[in-house]
Amino acid sequence: MFSAALPEDRARVRLTRAEYKALPGNERRHVEPDLEFWSGVQLANNGQLINAPSGRPFIQIEVEFLSENPAAATIISNLRFEYSAPQITDQVFGEIAPAVDVIAGRDTSFVLVLNAGLGAENNGFNRLQVFTPARAEAIEGVEVDLGDGEFLNLERVDDGGEIGAGQFRELYVADDQFVVGFPTIGPAEEDQVRNALVKVRFQGRVIDFRTNFAANVFLDTLGAEAERRFTSSGILALGGNESTLDTLAIFLPQRVEDNDVVDFAATDQLSDRNSLAVIADISAQSENLVTNFKVVPNPFTPNGDDVNDEVVVTFDVQRLLTPKPVYLEIFDLNGRRRRLIERQLSSGGYSQQWDGRDDAGQVVPPGLYLLRISTDADHAGEAQTRIISVAY
Template identity: 25%
Template sequence: MRISLLLCGILLSAYASRADRLTFDSAAAWESWEAPYGLVQIGDAGQLQLIKYRKNTNVIADAHLFTHKTKTRGDEIPGGIWEAGSGQATADRVIDGDPATFWKPDPDDVVGEWFVQLDLGRAVLAKEIRLKFPDQEGARPFKQFTVFIATGVTSDPLDDLFLFDPVYRTTRPNEESEISIPLRFTSQNTSQVLDPDLNVDPVEKDQYRLVQYINFTVEAIDLEGALAEIEVVGVGDNVSIGVDRRGFVIDGLTSVSNLSLFDANVNTNNAIAPVAFAGRERSWLEQGTWFYADLGAIFWLDEVFIYILKEQEGTAGFIAGPARGFTILGSDGTRSIGTELPVPEPFDYNELLFQPDNCPDCLHYLRYQFQAKRVRYLLWHVHSTSGWNSKWAELMLFSPGHPAEVTMRSNFIDLGEEAGDGRPKVIKSLNWDADLTTGARLQLRSRSGNTLSEVYDFYDRKGEQVTEEKWLSSPKVLRGEIDTSIVVGEDWDAWSEEYKSSDEAFKSQNPRRFVQLEMIISTDDPTVGPTVNALSIDFEDAFLQEAKGSILPRAARPNEDTRFTYTLWPKAEALDSGFDLLRFVLTEAAETNSVEITAAGLTIAPTSVEMLDDSLLVSLPAPIRGDSVQVSFITRVIENATVFSLDLGSSERPDTWQSVEAMQRRSNIVMLPELTGSGLLINDLQVPDVFTPNGDGVNDLFEVRFVAFKIADADPEVSVFDLAGRRRGSLITEQMGTQQRHTWSGRDDKGEQVEPGVYLLRIDLGADAGGDTATRVFSVAY
């Protein structure tokens, strides 16, 4: 089964709108992204959108987009007019959507040839057939006719012979120009509403039937008779179509060929046949009576339909019994610590539906409706392995709207090729223009590198994959193709953190020649979907081809002034402009008058040195291109494994920064050995001895400062107690993080001024271990 939709994972090059901006805003550009098959579409203005799964639509209108395998006509036959016994030239008018056109049989043909047969291109769960007739001179509604339907099951393994059932027959001459034919199974079916609060029309609850072919047959000569339109109203678009191209299915040992359930083709089926053992009954897990499906994206699902073959239906044979008890579990991919389920990855699974053993009713057509749920992964399993011998043709899934979450990835974008010079670039930022209604989200991540590698897959003449060694040792006549895949090189970084806003600074390594982007489009409301109008990468020429550095000493004492020396080794080519700005990112402020610089062994006087927030900014008198540089300064290190980051810039391009990589692994990291294995958590505690909150403007605020080691996001409790142990007040947190600052006005928890006297200050970091508390004595005087 194949459906013709946009964006099927084709990799083409994107187009740059300017030399320093690469923009994705057209069908040609978006085609360079890999997307789950059939889930995104491109609008007329080049905007990227999630598709929307529909309900209650005329499934004939898009029948031509679906193709299927036949016994006699080929493997890729599109839906449409399957056959017309008479009036072949006008038969396609009954599906052209225009009620002003119509089909009339040739009056010279025998009435037995007065029929037209439609192919929906795939098996559809339908609720209604609508007939529309013209009513004008020479073209009136047919008076006597019969409407037949068929699921598409063939009764002959070598021929396209379908089993048709009548669903409507005139019992008196028809004069109506429109006729509605509700569709229902006649037996062995059930429709369940699993959520009591779900608003489902009781009439429509049981109005459904599986259909692929519709036959309209005229029963009596009618020279004015004509048919304008045949419409088939489907329950909804089938999410299962395309699972084979965007996801995968894993079979259990005694439940096999389950990918056939997701192809909308009732001539393919699975087989569920647990083995009977003497003695105790084996569980579904022991027997392997289960299957797992990855749908390839997270969907909003609100309905499931299962079609189970009967004995001797089509070519199923005699081993085709009804469904017994089973459960389907669903997951949206939320991680769990572990699982005992037979699934590739540990996710949280919840019950999607529970079907008790339905025999002796022995049902074959099962429909379930429920509140919309986020689902990507399915796990089906039986309750008991006893009594099963079943063949299922279809497991259809339906959605109330847009997919819940779709992940796309760009190809490897060669910025050097886009610029025409083959050189690494400084990637400044990612920019996007998106329409995000309430609940809709756009998430972006990046990674970058300078090299790409090739991976080879070897195949023999039969198309089976073999090792390179076996391929090389085989005779040439037995060798098959070699597939080449492009993968990231060793210098690529991991995927970055998520970008929070458009025009945010690039989060991956810089400068780099290649970049790859990952975009996650999601919605919490299936009725609305995000639209991405454009996505751009802004980049510029790098100051240097490469810049690496390291810090010394690599170890220091906690919270103690230390002179560090950062050595930079730049690598430049003739076209590189060099740098004259350095930006160090520090966890603690550096002493600006302590900065000393040498280049190629010569001392350089910086034109300016300043500390802005967490950055030490150093300006040089002239650009440097190829000489090694050493920058020395005094600062403190409080956190173990502190990274000393350096960015290079130019006064001519003040908004562009090029990051410096570590010369060797961890060579830009400083350790604090004294903290390793130590229980020291509170350091440099500063508490005034006397506090005088008398309103004279001097010493009216009690201020406590300290350093908190090894406590991520520490939120300490700092309180005041009297000598009897009664709590008298709490300090207000003024500064969080490693450097803590807390203040107190001298008022208790009721807002009243405390009496003069001696008090205790207590700090509690709330750590699980170590010296996380401290107590100090101070006095309040007036």
């Protein structure tokens, strides 16, 4: 009832905690939540994002200490809250092509296009994070159409400094994502709404019949000297050294929604589905669950000189809807297993490093070794093997 009352009615009946506690017990009533100013209680662990519903101007924090030792005492030594700036764009839509008849497991040139609406109150964005089913083999180019007749074909730079005008840089590439940076794309002058198009061309592959790509945009406002960690929850910027790392900022993502952005048939002669989904042709897939098995460099030299000290094993896992154990085993030529690596994996593209050490942490002697990869899944097919050469 209190939440449904008019503000002036609330002011007449609102009590402070002290006034409420001073009331006789028979006059106290059950405390009901104020649904206008307060949302429901939610549990937030260390480092988690807090879901703050819009329209609530206050935030209240309760810390609960739990201990099984009655003699134990706990204190809070540091409590910090990080918040995001206003939404960086009004809206951002995305579409990818080719989107049909893509050969599963084969590297393909994809084009991802974003349409970002930017009003006067938006700060803009300068980072794009794209989630992929396998590691992108190459980021081929970035083009920007600012919507006012200004078209930019950005130039790749690979140094570690600040990204200049007309440039882009690969900031991060992993098995499941890549991140590119470019100069901030902001609103137009004189409070005009801007619809900017960003086109990213990259080499990648899909594994399953249907793949839903996903993407986020960010506004990163720190200099290049800060260390970044890229996650699905945001960009974590760290400062300090290895022993005293501290969080400088967390840049929260704005999700790219799939929609019809461009006519790919007209612009790139590619098929599209007006979305971020890709339908693949899986008729040529092998019967083995593990495919595209590669080892580089081979030979490698794990002697600690930071040159070819590790071998990288890359492979695809197909037709696994839920994670199953995948085993990478290293055998010497006498048949003795020297190293076992076990991972729980579902369909996707993966990489695994081996530093030339056995299960006891000792560097193996130079020579030839057999790398075997297998899985316990049903209908897994034959185990895959490769010869690895260790040299000094």
